Amino acid sequence: MTTLTAAPAYPNHVEPPDPIEGRRLSGVHWWDPDRIHHLEDMPHFCPHCGAELGTGIAVEYWQADERVYHTWCHGCGWTGDIIRVHRMVGFEAADD
Numbered sequence: 159m160t161t162l163t164a165a166p167a168y169p170n171h172v173e174p175p176d177p178i179e180g181r182r183l184s185g186v187h188w189w190d191p192d193r194i195h196h197l198e199d200m201p202h203f204c205p206h207c208g209a210e211l212g213t214g215i216a217v218e219y220w221q222a223d224e225r226v227y228h229t230w231c232h233g234c235g236w237t238g239d240i241i242r243v244h245r246m247v248g249f250e251a252a253d254d
């Protein structure tokens with residue numbers, strides 16, 4: 159009589175050697191400055207309704223030298239691009 163046994167959940171799983179040679183899992187990385195700028199500049203609130211974007215989306219992409227955050231608000235459904243302005247040049251209406 160043949161006895162059936164359950165197969166392991168992951169029969170091909172192999173534990174990696176510890177520590178993994180040449181692989182740094184913590185500490186300073188070359189991408190840290192860009193990651194930090196991303197987190198600092200990322201919009202946190204919807205410009206339309208003011209809700210937190212915690213459940214929305216703020217995806218960064220580049221347009222020439224400008225960083226653009228394509229943003230979607232879960233609260234009101236607003237979608238748009240947000241660009242940080244370093245200098246705004248406008249006009250002032252004349253006093254009457």
Ligand SMILES: [Zn+2]
Pocket residue numbers: 204205206207208209231232233234235236
């Ligand atoms: Zn909103």
